[in-house]
Amino acid sequence: MAAVRKVLIQGAGIGGLTLAAALGQRGVQVDVAEAVGSDAVLGVGLNQPANVLAALDEIGVREACLNIGFPFEELVLWNPLGEQVAAIPPPDGVYAKPSNNAIGRPAYNQILREAADKAGARIRTGVTIWEMHEDADGVEVELATWTGKRTPPIRDAGAGSNRYDLVVGFDGVRSKIREHLFGDKYAPAFTGSANWRVTLPRPDYLEHIVVAFAAGVKVVLTPTSRDDMYFGLVTPEPGKPRHAPEDFLDLFRERTRPFSGRLGELRDSITPDHTIVYTPLEYLTVREPWFRDRIAIAGDAAHTSPPHLSQGAAMAVEDAVTLAAALDQHDGLPDALDAWYRRRRDRALFVADASLALLKQENGDELTAADHELLRQVVPNAQVRLFTEAY
Ligand SMILES: Cc1cc2nc3c(=O)[nH]c(=O)nc-3n(C[C@H](O)[C@H](O)[C@H](O)COP(=O)(O)OP(=O)(O)OC[C@H]3O[C@@H](n4cnc5c(N)ncnc54)[C@H](O)[C@@H]3O)c2cc1C
Missing domain, CATH: 3.30.9.30 (D-Amino Acid Oxidase; Chain A, domain 2)
Known part of the structure; x- marks a missing residue:
């Protein structure tokens, strides 16, 4: 791949592991730095809509997800007495059925981890980036031991540094890489x-x-x-x-x-x-390019929304497979990152904004004209848009 040969990803969540697999499969040397140890509690479960199943197919894990998870088609509405009042079928779109597959988070993480390992990615847990120095040809990175969210990492003076063509922050809503790029300009809002x-x-x-x-x-x-x-x-x-x-x-x-x-x-x-x-x-959207020179952010680090469309992790996976494709298709890194951001921006921000509008409507909060416009497009119409437009 001409645009990059060696990449560091911060964060081995859903997005980071997908990118590690997608780049590793293309012959890129990938290191992943994950703060939390391998025994981390990974949460409960989530839904994989058809668009993310297609994206996961690109790294060869769609079938594994379907085998372990629970594929289904409809969104069923019950009244408070627990009786069915409606069943909303999914729209037909560009993606194969099933329209949804729900899966436990530990199982999902395990599948992605195996794909990343198999693709040759080197994943280190319990570490975080200590320092980054960027020049025209690369980024010099030193890692440190992670000690917790509220305590500073501990530098290992003898650990040395490594050089990368690109550093990607898939490090979630409280992204340190986003902070490195934009300071305190962006913060998650409750x-x-x-x-x-x-x-x-x-x-x-x-x-x-x-x-x-x-x-x-x-x-x-x-x-x-x-x-x-x-x-x-x-x-x-x-x-x-x-x-x-x-x-x-x-x-x-x-x-x-x-x-x-x-x-x-x-x-x-x-x-x-x-x-x-x-x-x-929480809600957060970065409304300017998600990269500067050789450092980029993606997934929740760039756009976090309430789970009202079941699409947050789906957007992280789409970000990952499209970033790998853009790096493959363009010879120069600036062109690749620019093309990737332009491809992703509207779709990811639509999910974030429409999810927030839906939450506000459900809460009975005051809605803006923009919220009303978004709500005209939400479930099931959001699915129509997300399923009929390719990512
Ligand atoms: C209640 C709830 C339900 C949801 N349901 C769905 C759903 O049904 N479908 C769906 O698609 N999405 C759903 N989502 C959204 C989804 O969980 C996120 O969008 C998704 O996890 C984002 O993936 P990510 O890889 O960008 O970030 P994360 O999953 O947050 O991963 C970030 C990783 O980076 C690591 N990290 C953080 N900081 C550092 C650091 N400084 N150094 C090193 N590593 C670091 C973290 O430990 C973590 O492993 C839901 C979210 C919530 C809150």
């Missing part, structure tokens, strides 16, 4: 809502994603394998309260009190032995 998720055994009747609303709370039931599902909630949490983990179960029960029938039965099956994951929902 949306006013949070997400609660807990993994439960999948009941036989749950064969599609199910959504129900009551008293400002949205319930989402997602089958993630033949055996498992997750029970998710989106709740307004004004002021971004810091709930204590020991209170999660009581708060979960309180927030789902308006739901009964099958929804009540599922709620009542949650015990103190279950792990409830609580995530305040």
Whole structure:
């Protein structure tokens, strides 16, 4: 590949591992620096819509995801009594069926990790970038030991440095690479809502994603394998309260009190032995080129949105496979990065903005004219756009 021979990726999340696999498969030497150790809790599950299944096919892992996950077609609406009121079929688009495949996050990460390993990427965990020095021909990078989100990394004076043609920050919403490029210009904004998720055994009747609303709370039931599902909630949490983990179960029960029938039965099956994951929902969009010279950001580092279209990780994967393709297709790095950013910008920002507009509508927040315009395009019309336009 003429544009790059050696690349460093910061972050071995969904986007970083996809890029590592895509570049490694093209013969690029790839190092990945991941802060968190390999025993990290990876969260619950997520949905892979048809567009990301197509992108994952490019690195050869689509079938593995379908084998482990739970493919489905419809979005099913229930009333608060747990009774079906509607089923929304997916639009026909440019991508192959299934329209969706939900999967556990640890399984998804494992599949991507194996693909990256097989492609020859060298993945180091427990490390982060300490220092970067850029010149016309490359970036000199020194790594350090990661000690936690609130404590500084520890420099290993004897570790030395490595030189790269390109450094890519796939390091999530609190990206240090974004900070390196833009200082404090961009910071994630709290949306006013949070997400609660807990993994439960999948009941036989749950064969599609199910959504129900009551008293400002949205319930989402997602089958993630033949055996498992997750029970998710989106709740307004004004002021971004810091709930204590020991209170999660009581708060979960309180927030789902308006739901009964099958929804009540599922709620009542949650015990103190279950792990409830609580995530305040954030929004961030970088509205200028996601790169400068030899350093770029992608995925949540460049555009983070609430999960209302199930497309955040899908955008990270699309960013990764299109970046690898652009680096392959262009001889010069500036041309490759510019072409990649232009290809990605509108689609990724549409997902972020439409997801936020949907959250505001569900919360009963005041909507702008731009929000109304976006809402005309959201579910299922957002799927029409995302499925019928190639990434
Ligand atoms: C509640 C919820 C539900 C969601 N559901 C869906 C869904 O159904 N479908 C979907 O497509 N998306 C979904 N998303 C969005 C999805 O999780 C993200 O968009 C996706 O994980 C972004 O991938 P990424 O690789 O860009 O970043 P991340 O997954 O955040 O990965 C970043 C990686 O970088 C590492 N890192 C961070 N800082 C450093 C550092 N300084 N040094 C080294 N490493 C570092 C982190 O440890 C992490 O491994 C959901 C999000 C939430 C919050």
